[in-house]
Amino acid sequence: MGDYPSPDMADVELVDVLKALGDPVRLQIVHKLADGEPKPKTLDGWGLDLTKSTMSHHFRTLREAGLTRTIVHGRTHAIQLRRDELDQKFPGLVEAVLGER
Amino acid sequence: MGDYPSPDMADVELVDVLKALGDPVRLQIVHKLADGEPKPKTLDGWGLDLTKSTMSHHFRTLREAGLTRTIVHGRTHAIQLRRDELDQKFPGLVEAVLGER
């Protein structure tokens, strides 16, 4: 398989981040990623009853919007929130969205 | 004309707020409202080249998502960011979206 390029944070636009977050499935995924640890895409605990192709679509959307990065490990993939970069580019945004405070 | 009810902030969902903000036109409108002052819907300075019906659609979307309130003044309407309520319900969100810091 190919690779899964995340955009440079310099090219990430706020409106695209917000659009990606403006979907209940993706917002929930981001919540599960809040602790910063990479999570396998196969995770049972997403709490979502969707097919793999739909999940794949959302993972791609999050990655292309700049919110996550994909870590390939043989035949398994993990997804991780780009927390540090996001905090630098959009200070307070992730914190506010996750409701931490 | 009827009235323009804003939802109770208790009923406002984060995902709907984010979806409303995830559009370039509406994000720009919110930026213009950042100072908290009500702005007439007729404002020339929105910086948007759209018809009145399209603007009306976006104003409605923002209001129904809980982001703004409409102030009717005879035949003119003003729109205002619900800053205090939003700050209370989603601390730091508006600040982060507006890029204040």
Add this chain to the structure above:
DNA sequence: CAAACAGTTCGACAACCATCGAACTGTCAC
């Protein structure tokens, strides 16, 4: 009252999007 004005609503249209199943690609285990 009549005309101008501010704004909404409606219908249409195209573009986009979430979802699914099926087919496909790459990797690991046997």
Add this chain to the structure above:
DNA sequence: GTGACAGTTCGATGGTTGTCGAACTGTTTG
């Protein structure tokens, strides 16, 4: 190597959305 496994991609489908023009509603001003 062959089959199971993890994940992506593709095509289709139905629903949503952004945009416009035209018609409409309510308000102010002559």
